[in-house]
Amino acid sequence: MAAGGRARAQRPNLDKMERMVVSMQDPDEGVKMRSQRLLITVIPHAVAEALHLGALLVRHGYLYPLRDPRSLALRPDETPYRFQTPYFWASTVWPASELDYAIYLAKRSIQRRGALLDHEKGCAPRIWQEHYDQLQWKISHAWDLVVTQAREQLRAMKQRRRGDRLVITCQEQAYWLVNRPPPGVPNVLEQGPERGSCAASRLQTCKSLDFYKWEIEYARKALGRNRLKSSVCLEAYLKFSSQRGPHDPILSGCLPSNPWVTDDDTYWAVNAPTAATPTRLRVERWGFSFQELLEDPVGRAHFMDFLEKEFSAENLSFWEACEQLRYGGQAQVPALVDAVYQQFLAPGAARWVNIDSRTMERTLAGLCRPHRYVLDDAQLHIYMLMKKDSYPRFLKSDMYKGLLTEATVPVETKRRVFPFMRKPRHCSPSPALPTAGPGGGGED
């Protein structure tokens, strides 16, 4: 029953709901129950989350309302509910087949021709009638069986007490509401495409020599790996979060205002990728890490200016060219490698970059067989050079300090007095439009 087993395992939420329902019925710690002529429970008034959880229990059929059994919905009032018997729980891998449904509908049809049960008055039997007709057409060959079964079950029911009859009918109705939801009601048992159907079994059986070799290699690497103490790693989170907190719009808000809240997109205009005067917060972010500086087009441009003053701009250009190679199309790889070599690495090149001799040897050797990662070593070397040397100098430079002081701090938008007068929401040109400039929208 592998398929059934997998389906079961995919729904751990049903296990948990069942445990919850069982504990709710515990006489000592469970939900308060009042016994009237029949056992009834009342869901206590609770805050939103408990209500929501209760609603889910009802929707999955673990609880059902006694007064309006047509719809499985939780109402936060004194409506009585009842626990569903485990036989009908959603996790039972009971097929709920067409035949069973047909028998159920046949029973209802027969009953309706007789006296209507109290709780069915005011129902809309139209839906069931439609389903009934469809099924009658589909399984017409077994229809005699259906009608016979229905009559038998009804006769057996007549021999029980009225209270039990009512309970059984309610249970069945709740069960079928979950397994055959009326139109418009989402099916809570739907799971999405099946997982683990073929991959798992196939991979598990291939425990070959290669698999074990891989395991041994992996375990050896894992043993040798350098691990940091937890305290060091966790302190790093604290530092990171406290540093970035003021820059997080959801935590600290943003100036002039959050566009989604006020319908005013000035924030995006002010922080556009190619804005002429960057904001204070943005310039501050360039000081957090070298990566932040390079990722921001304006920051990168200023850094390039700085490097030009120091006569080391070729480093950044080389790094950019290497990034283009790494993330570019496969077909462009040989041409790009050659271009980079001619411009930056060849002896006497126009913009020769200063790499240590060992890395240079390795890189030049790799150029015989160019692939997209052939310049990785050289790129890393130049990146570290800029990060350890030029970047700290940039942060201490007059240029950066000037940028900080000139940076704008947008004024907070005054709250509109009449909030219901919605501001018109401006469209913005899509980055996919051909007229948009090459710098607009994306980074590569």
Place this chain on the structure above:
Amino acid sequence: MCDQTFLVNVFGSCDKCFKQRALRPVFKKSQQLSYCSTCAEIGKLERERPKLPDVELHQVAERVEALGQFVMKTRRTLKGHGNKVLCMDWCKDKRRIVSSSQDGKVIVWDSFTTNKEHAVTMPCTWVMACAYAPSGCAIACGGLDNKCSVYPLTFDKNENMAAKKKSVAMHTNYLSACSFTNSDMQILTASGDGTCALWDVESGQLLQSFHGHGADVLCLDLAPSETGNTFVSGGCDKKAMVWDMRSGQCVQAFETHESDINSVRYYPSGDAFASGSDDATCRLYDLRADREVAIYSKESIIFGASSVDFSLSGRLLFAGYNDYTINVWDVLKGARVSILFGHENRVSTLRVSPDGTAFCSGSWDHTLRVWA
């Protein structure tokens, strides 16, 4: 006269595992025992191991200020899909999004104005993966067709978007996740066949494949690191694995979840990642400490988490669950900050916008909501 030192190999029964091996002396509480080399190594590991996890996150986070009252509301509701929304992604321009649904429709919206800008109908149902290209000029999507297709976005009324479609990835089972790397020209995919793969968009060539998961791979995320070489994937084998894109090797693996991992997302600094799973918990794993450092769960949350994402500073973790709610967790303190109601069916996808001003959630109730 001999000055040589002799190495004496004593053979006998190991005091721990009782197997017949070469023994070496081991001192335990000033008592000498003889262990085989395997048991001696394991003993050493067991002594060293407790030294590393010297403190827990909630202890360290006691010094941090608690977050104040938290109010987030639905600011936009995007209606237009005729069926369950399965996946969405933001454009770098911070306002456009692409979303895909069960009936095969992929729609590009300007979510600020709620206008639909493009719509494509895929030839398959259950489009479980979609991604926006970094340049904003193309989208990628795939699902039960086992492929990942890239559509260039065009405003030309005479052109049918489906005509320019490029079939890039080919897997042997459904496509569960896809993502562009730093440019429009490479795409990383994860599939139900248990593998991930890196493809060249222009030629459709397979650049690297990643084998190691024992079951369907359900999600992936690229590391925001400066060297840009790794990514993490989560699968039905309850494992989250970190891969080196260059060599195709698995660098680290974490196996503490009790059920399928539906979603993984890196912490903004790149040193950790969070995962959301069907076991109703979200967990934070640290890459440098090589262990799980936090679990975000509550007894009252019994439905699985389908999708997680961090706020810009990494202080908040937004998680969408199959019980139709979104829980907001304080990453450092481990406590739930807020619960957001609004969707009428399970939340299937959740992403924070690139500038962190809002996040968007897509649900099986056919709508997407932008919260801020």
